[in-house]
Amino acid sequence: xxxxxxxxxxxxxxxxxxxxxxxxxxxxxxxxxxxxxxxxxxxxxxxxxxxxxxxxxxxxxxxxxxxxxxxxxxxxxxxxxxxxxxxxxxxxxxxxxxxxxxxxxxxxxxxxxxxxxxxxxxxxxxxxxxxxxxxxxxxxxxxxxxxxxxxxxxxxxxxxxxxxxxxxxxxxx
Numbered sequence: 001x002x003x004x005x006x007x008x009x010x011x012x013x014x015x016x017x018x019x020x021x022x023x024x025x026x027x028x029x030x031x032x033x034x035x036x037x038x039x040x041x042x043x044x045x046x047x048x049x050x051x052x053x054x055x056x057x058x059x060x061x062x063x064x065x066x067x068x069x070x071x072x073x074x075x076x077x078x079x080x081x082x083x084x085x086x087x088x089x090x091x092x093x094x095x096x097x098x099x100x101x102x103x104x105x106x107x108x109x110x111x112x113x114x115x116x117x118x119x120x121x122x123x124x125x126x127x128x129x130x131x132x133x134x135x136x137x138x139x140x141x142x143x144x145x146x147x148x149x150x151x152x153x154x155x156x157x158x159x160x161x162x163x164x165x166x167x168x169x170x171x172x173x
Contacts, residue, residue: 059113098154
C-alpha cells in the first residue's frame with residue numbers, strides 16, 4: 001500500500017508543478033475528443049434513427065441517457081479544459097463525470113443493449129468492412145476492460161484532486 005501512496009504522491013507533485021498550465025498532452029487529447037466524439041455520437045444516433053438493429057429492445061431511455069450522456073460529458077469536459085478552466089474541468093471529471101461513465105459501462109455490461117452484427121449498417125456499403133469484424137463478444141470484452149479502466153481513473157482522480165486541494169491549502173498557510 002505504501003508504494004501506491006508514494007506513486008500517488010508523485011502524481012500530486014507533478015500536478016502541482018504545472019497546476020495552472022495546460023500541457024500539450026491535455027490539449028491534444030482534448031482536441032481529439034472534441035473532434036472524434038461528436039462523430040461517434042452522430043453515428044450512434046444514426047443507428048437509432050435508421051433502426052438498423054444495432055440497438056436491441058432493451059435500449060431504452062435510461063440507456064440513451066447513459067450512452068449519449070457519457071459522450072456529451074467528455075466533449076463538455078474537454079471544451080472546458082481547452083477554455084483554460086483546468087481546475088473546473090478536473091473537478092467535473094473527478095467528482096462526477098468518471099463516476100457517471102463507470103456506472104454507464106457497468107449498466108451496459110449488465111444489460112448489453114447492442115447487437116454488433118449491425119454495427120456497420122449505418123455506414124455506406126463500401127465502408128462497412130471497417131466495422132463488420134466487431135463481434136458482440138469482442139465489444140463485451142472492451143466494455144469490461146473500459147469499466148475497469150474508468151473505475152480506476154475515477155478513484156485515482158478523486159484521490160488526486162483531494163490530495164492536490166489539501167496541498168494547496170497547506171501551502172497557502
